[in-house]
Amino acid sequence: MFFYKKRNIDGFLLVDKPIGISSNNTLQQVKSIFNAKKTGYIGTLDPLASGMLPICFGESTKFSSYLNNSDKKYNVIAKLGEKTSTFDSEGIILKKRVISFTSIELECALKEMTGSINQLPSMYSAIKYNGIPLYKYARKGLSVPRDIRRIKIYELNLIEKKNNLIELNVFCSKGTYIRSLIDDLGEKLRCGAHVISLRRIQIGSLPYSKLVTIPYLQDLSNKKNIKKLNHLLMPVDATVCFFKKIYLSNKQSLHFQLGQKISFKSDIQNTLVRVFEKEKKIFLGLGKINTEEILSPHRLISM
Numbered sequence: 071m072f073f074y075k076k077r078n079i080d081g082f083l084l085v086d087k088p089i090g091i092s093s094n095n096t097l098q099q100v101k102s103i104f105n106a107k108k109t110g111y112i113g114t115l116d117p118l119a120s121g122m123l124p125i126c127f128g129e130s131t132k133f134s135s136y137l138n139n140s141d142k143k144y145n146v147i148a149k150l151g152e153k154t155s156t157f158d159s160e161g162i163i164l165k166k167r168v169i170s171f172t173s174i175e176l177e178c179a180l181k182e183m184t185g186s187i188n189q190l191p192s193m194y195s196a197i198k199y200n201g202i203p204l205y206k207y208a209r210k211g212l213s214v215p216r217d218i219r220r221i222k223i224y225e226l227n228l229i230e231k232k233n234n235l236i237e238l239n240v241f242c243s244k245g246t247y248i249r250s251l252i253d254d255l256g257e258k259l260r261c262g263a264h265v266i267s268l269r270r271i272q273i274g275s276l277p278y279s280k281l282v283t284i285p286y287l288q289d290l291s292n293k294k295n296i297k298k299l300n301h302l303l304m305p306v307d308a309t310v311c312f313f314k315k316i317y318l319s320n321k322q323s324l325h326f327q328l329g330q331k332i333s334f335k336s337d338i339q340n341t342l343v344r345v346f347e348k349e350k351k352i353f354l355g356l357g358k359i360n361t362e363e364i365l366s367p368h369r370l371i372s373m
Contacts, residue, residue, distance in 0.1 A: 088120055103290075111124065112125075118265075121271055140273050144269065145240075145268075147265070152262055153262030156264075188220055223243075307344050311344075314341075318346070356368040
């Protein structure tokens with residue numbers, strides 16, 4: 071690493087997490103490459119999953135929770151005919167069954183699993199209990215209490231079925247566990263199923279085209295290309311890009327930054343908005359305009 075002093079960096083990066091390492095391990099590698107003081111990630115992916123892992127730097131960490139509540143999309147490949155202890159290929163095969171369902175039965179099963187459903191998270195998921203991921207308990211042969219969750223599957227689309235493999239794209243709400251979903255699908259099809267490949271391809275409206283790999287970042291670091299590394303960072307407000315923008319005058323901005331309420335005429339009411347200083351287009355934070363046209367600071371950038 072060519073930096074000596076840790077840097078105050080503000081921004082946002084979409085990292086393509088590889089298979090085989092935890093989300094936190096991915097974060098630490100990226101933090102080291104940028105030599106950043108403050109970082110965080112959004113939406114845990116367990117070691118067997120790959121794909122989109124948003125990483126926040128500096129001030130953008132203040133807004134990570136808004137993106138974490140966003141809907142997500144996954145690509146999953148499952149093996150039919152085998153039910154495993156972990157709902158994926160790392161587990162022990164508990165039961166083998168003949169694959170005998172028809173294409174119509176598959177279509178009906180996918181339709182039945184679309185919409186609002188209850189789901190019990192797998193012990194091999196990345197959800198935390200007392201600050202520790204469930205899969206760490208499971209690997210020690212332990213089971214801990216888990217709450218049934220109400221989730222929503224917006225789309226469950228068949229991409230391909232070939233022999234005993236099936237590929238699906240899943241568009242779902244926060245808190246959905248794809249391994250559990252595939253295990254449930256296997257039971258509906260009376261043959262069992264488990265995940266052999268899982269990749270997150272979208273969070274909210276973040277662009278897949280912006281994904282960067284750790285080897286690419288490391289290569290830029292090795293070449294001491296600070297400018298290119300910094301150029302990869304998206305703006306701080308990228309994590310809240312789904313909120314509408316409003317612009318304040320310089321005088322209004324000063325009051326807003328001090329945490330003061332200000333009068334602001336707008337058609338947008340009772341929802342969060344991104345607040346910018348009009349002249350320099352500087353992001354100031356999030357605010358909320360009430361029905362009396364008063365703008366209140368909600369979450370501010372440190373200036």
